[in-house]
Amino acid sequence: MEFPGTNITGNYGIGDQVTALQWTINNIAAFGGDPNQITIVGSSAGGASVRTLLGSPPAIGKFQGGIAQSSLGGGVTLGLPSNYATSYASYLSIQEGYELAGQQIFHGAGCNATNLDKQIACLAAYDPVALVGLPTIADKVVQDxxxxxxxxxxxxxxxxxxAHVPVIFGTAADDGSSFSTYPKGNNITSELxxxxxxxxxxxYYAQSIIDSGLFPYYDTGNKTLDSFNVSQRVATDTQFRCIDExxxxxxxxxxxFERAYYYQSQRTEYGYDPNxxxxxxxxxxxxxxxxNLPYFRVHGSDNGWSFENLPVFxxxxDLYSLQLEGSYYSWxxxxxxxxxxxxYLKARGYQTVIEGQRASGPWDPVQGMQGPVKLLDWPSVSSDFIDKPQCAFLNYSLTYYVDGGI
Known part of the structure; x- marks a missing residue:
C-alpha cells in the first residue's frame, strides 16, 4: 500500500526480494554456492519482478543474470482492459497507485474516515487474510x-x-488463453x-481485429472455440508476447543488456487454467x-521445464525436452x-540431448529485427520474432521502446 504525503511508499514486495538477494549473497557460500554468480528467475508476476529488479537501484549488482518467464506488461490497446497487465511494466506514481488501489481498499475494508491517520489505523487493525481477499489489492509497482x-x-x-547482465525473456505459446474468457455452453453464434x-x-474493436486479417479464423464448426482461438492469440500478444519481444x-x-535471449514454449503441461x-x-x-495433438499452452504451463521437474511424462x-531446456537454464x-x-551434457548422461542440441543448433542471442527466437520443444528450432505484424497492429511493435513507447 502507498499513501501520498506520507512515508508509506509501497513496493514492500520488491523490497523483500532485495532483502532475500542480500541474504543469498551473505549465506550462499555455506551451501556451496557463489555469491558472485546469482541468477534471478520468475514467472508471471515473478517475471514482472525480475523486470523490476533489473532496474531497481538497490538490486543492481546483487545478481548476474535474469530470466523473466511470461512477464506481463501490455494491454493498453483496442479497448482492452489495461489496469492488470500494463502496470507490471509501466510503473505508477504514488498518487496513481493510491487512486487505483488505495481508495478502493479503504472502501472495501470499511475504513472510510476522512482523516488519513484514522484510515491507516483502521486498515492496520483489519484482518490481513480478509484484506488480501478484497476485490482490489495493492499489487502495483510504483515509483517510490x-x-x-x-x-x-x-x-x-x-x-x-x-543492470547490464545477460537475460532470457519468453512466453508460453498461448499465455493469453488464461486471460480471456471461454464462454460456457458453446452459445456463441459468430466470430464477432x-x-x-x-x-x-x-x-467496434472486435470488428477491427477481424478486418485486420492478421488473426485467422479457422472454421471447425464450433464458433465458441474458433473465436476463442482468435481472442486468446490477441490476449497473448497484447499482454505478454509483444511487450516482451x-x-x-x-x-x-x-x-x-549484456546479452538477451528469447524463447517461446511449444511443449507444456499443467498451468493456470481458469477456463x-x-x-x-x-x-x-x-x-x-x-x-502431439493441438492444445492450449496456458499461462505457467512451461514452468516445470525450468527446473527439470514434471509431474507426469x-x-x-517430454523427457528429452525437459533435459534439453533444463540444461539451457542451468548453464x-x-x-x-x-x-x-x-x-557437461555427457557428464549428465544426456546423449540424446546432445543429438537434439546439434540438430537444433545453438540458442543465439537476439541480434536485431530477425531475433533469433528459440522455439522450445523436442526438437527445438530457431525462429524469427513471432507475430511482428500483429504486434504492430496492436500498437506494440518490435520497435515500441526504440520509438519512444508509441
Whole structure:
C-alpha cells in the first residue's frame, strides 16, 4: 500500500526480494554456492519482478543474470482492459497507485474516515487474510524513489539505470488463453460476438481485429472455440508476447543488456487454467494426453521445464525436452549463456540431448529485427520474432521502446 504525503511508499514486495538477494549473497557460500554468480528467475508476476529488479537501484549488482518467464506488461490497446497487465511494466506514481488501489481498499475494508491517520489505523487493525481477499489489492509497482525511480525499465541505452547482465525473456505459446474468457455452453453464434465476449471489448474493436486479417479464423464448426482461438492469440500478444519481444529487442540492440535471449514454449503441461481448457486429448498409448495433438499452452504451463521437474511424462519427447531446456537454464545460470558444452551434457548422461542440441543448433542471442527466437520443444528450432505484424497492429511493435513507447 502507498499513501501520498506520507512515508508509506509501497513496493514492500520488491523490497523483500532485495532483502532475500542480500541474504543469498551473505549465506550462499555455506551451501556451496557463489555469491558472485546469482541468477534471478520468475514467472508471471515473478517475471514482472525480475523486470523490476533489473532496474531497481538497490538490486543492481546483487545478481548476474535474469530470466523473466511470461512477464506481463501490455494491454493498453483496442479497448482492452489495461489496469492488470500494463502496470507490471509501466510503473505508477504514488498518487496513481493510491487512486487505483488505495481508495478502493479503504472502501472495501470499511475504513472510510476522512482523516488519513484514522484510515491507516483502521486498515492496520483489519484482518490481513480478509484484506488480501478484497476485490482490489495493492499489487502495483510504483515509483517510490528507492526501489523504483523510473517510469519503466530503461532498455534504449546502456546506463546505470538498468543492470547490464545477460537475460532470457519468453512466453508460453498461448499465455493469453488464461486471460480471456471461454464462454460456457458453446452459445456463441459468430466470430464477432465471440471476440467481444471473450476479450471484453466493444463491437467496434472486435470488428477491427477481424478486418485486420492478421488473426485467422479457422472454421471447425464450433464458433465458441474458433473465436476463442482468435481472442486468446490477441490476449497473448497484447499482454505478454509483444511487450516482451520489444523489451528484448531494444535491450539487445542498445546494449542495455549484456546479452538477451528469447524463447517461446511449444511443449507444456499443467498451468493456470481458469477456463478449464485442459491439456491435449487422451488417445491410445497416451493416458495423460497426447502432446502431439493441438492444445492450449496456458499461462505457467512451461514452468516445470525450468527446473527439470514434471509431474507426469506423456512420451519420451517430454523427457528429452525437459533435459534439453533444463540444461539451457542451468548453464545460463552458471555462465550467462544457455548453450551447455558437450562435456557437461555427457557428464549428465544426456546423449540424446546432445543429438537434439546439434540438430537444433545453438540458442543465439537476439541480434536485431530477425531475433533469433528459440522455439522450445523436442526438437527445438530457431525462429524469427513471432507475430511482428500483429504486434504492430496492436500498437506494440518490435520497435515500441526504440520509438519512444508509441
Amino acid at each position: 524513489g528507492t526501489f523504483v525511480n523510473t517510469e519503466q525499465l530503461i532498455v534504449t541505452e546502456r546506463n546505470a539505470s538498468t 460476438e465471440g471476440i467481444q465476449v471473450e476479450l471484453g471489448i466493444s463491437e 520489444a523489451t528484448v529487442y531494444a535491450g539487445a540492440v542498445s546494449g542495455a 478449464n481448457l485442459g491439456g491435449p486429448s487422451v488417445t491410445p498409448g497416451y493416458p495423460y494426453g497426447n502432446p 506423456r512420451d519420451a519427447a 545460463f545460470a552458471k555462465t550467462g549463456e544457455p548453450n551447455a558444452p558437450l562435456a
